Amino acid sequence: MNTSDTVEKCMRHITPHVESTETKITVVGIGAVGMGAVSALLTQEISKNIVLLDMDGRKVAGEVLDLQHATPFLSNSQVSGGTDYSLSRNSKICVVTAGVRQQEGESRLNLVQRNVEVFKKIIPPLAENSPNCILVIVSNPCDILTYVAWKLSGFPQERVFGSGCDLDSARFRVLLAQKFGIAANSVHGNIIGEHGDSSVAVWSGVNIAGLFIKDIHPQMGLDNDPEKFIDVHKAVVQGAYDVIKLKGYTSWAIGYAIAHICRDILDNVYAIHMLSVNVKGFYDIKDDVFLSLPTVLASRGIHEIILLTLSEEEVKKIQESAKILWDVQKDIVF
Template structure:
């Protein structure tokens, strides 16, 4: 019935030189589906595969999303696995893992999530040997390091979402305080995506104007107690944001979905953006063999280089402490 509508012509076929952008999202929970939705409406991939052990749920999600394709730039969307539908993907995004419970720290999730990753990574290594791996599952820095070790991939192709979302929260709260657009605030959260993360107050600025007075030896010490309290309250709100959201709605998903999309666009379009991603650190600030969030330049190959921030003595000590905590957790694992 439908065949008569079209006349086949080789001139209408896609040129062989155009290679579709293909992605896989593993994990169709709240975070995974927020990533999928954001990736779709921002036209990131030509082909996107969703994998989850709950196969019927994934099929339902795909059916629902497919009905919205007339409203967006079309993407070939499939439910399936890396082995059957996701072979030779450019990027594999892993959001699978145990859900974080109210009051539970990200680091408490480690043992459960390592077991899940061991099941996932075998097929990725086999069927997507050239892919960039983007880890979103928490605790993201530990899981990025675990992925690096289990996969055997080069370190520049194993990336964690790091403190990209924390940095966005930081800039958003500062922008609200200053009554300006958050995109005009330049400030970073570095280190662990978690309780030991570090606010880099010493370089935080708006239009090149630093938020803290630029005086030695440590500008923080030159602030009044009330000023220190005000800045600390902003950072505490950033650090505890996930806990507060989880307490109210049970999970976080929308903002991390947007953050992941920002990372993916930077990679696929080779933007050489600076994002506070988690990747292997060896030698920066005297830190070795750990994955944590630092300002990182990314392009189509993955991690290109890390920015050497001029940290205050206090910030450098805090960063080293964050790395020490992460290394301590990894050393306790049966891995």
């Protein structure tokens, strides 16, 4: 007696099997960041259908098999994957973490151009198989590669954005919370601009229970601040470098950040994230540059972008951020 005979004796099929795609998420790139995201998505029960894609067929097969063995502990979520982009068909969200790393002595533009070549193999097949999906770009340099993904996909701006400064803002809140001795989710403060060295700390918006710290400590964030709050922002910028120096890569924090973004899309809760979006027309920026601003997320992607009231110095810094990125971005060859 073969297995099919046994199955037929055990149950009677009434309707054909239908793949559930309402929460289907494809993760491209199964390095530390990609698998950190997959772990968070599964353990928090954000998606019941996760697809892993990677050019390393052997490794992705191993990760899929390992995760499938864990599904009894994960509400029986469906996990599949491989190298074939048709597996991503009808995804609600496609998260891209794949990319090449900067080599010693390599210019930023050369790194970007090499990643453009990688994205040419990733973005078009994702867009073809899931023409209505939302693209979340995590690969670095995040802001420029979000622009690249937008251009290659042909998607409207509301359906292409980067994880941007969402994690930077979380680090900011953690460090501020440690300084004040309270819980991180009780401190409010944002990092905007580039996901990188030219990011901008919005000191004017840092508050605890509606108490704006700048009102009682005007020197906050300035070079002449005796309490050295500026060191908090420096630590935010340095944060990823510190983690990489200690363990070789980042994974958990960015994984949870990605999962948080995906959950708020799927749940359609209109939550605010610091995401890398097209800022042309904001703060007198005239180019198609992607930088992080407070972004309202819903089931169709970007719903609104919050118009922050920034100080003159903060506006100047975000404009400088845009110029730094455009100087690299303008020479990209598609």
